[in-house]
């Protein structure tokens with residue numbers, strides 16, 4: 001099983017593939033599944049800005065598409081000097097799939113570990129369907 005600093009390393013490797021013709025900000029993510037498999041993701045921008053997909057969601061959607069449902073942590077890095085934090089939409093997606101830990105890192109290998117609950121308190125998670 002890989003450790004958090006190795007997960008940051010995977011996110012940094014992924015960042016190379018970011019598609020960012022509009023913002024120029026490359027973001028990389030690496031999602032660790034409970035079985036040890038890692039799914040990388042990058043931000044994929046679009047000329048219609050709203051169609052842009054963040055790196056975190058790319059990684060999560062890749063893993064979900066491959067049948068994964070149990071996760072340990074997600075690491076995220078960018079080109080910025082300061083650590084990047086997931087946007088609100090990505091936090092909601094992390095809550096949906098109960099990804100418990102978010103590791104934000106930088107190029108020097110520094111990282112901080114957060115509980116997802118801390119980043120999205122009182123998340124909207126489940127509801128009773130009205131029949």
Ligand code: THU
Pocket residue numbers: 020023025027042043044045052053054055056076084085086087090
């Ligand atoms: N972005 C991410 O990929 N993840 C984040 O956590 C925040 C922002 C992307 C979206 C867009 O491509 C670029 O960064 C600038 O907002």
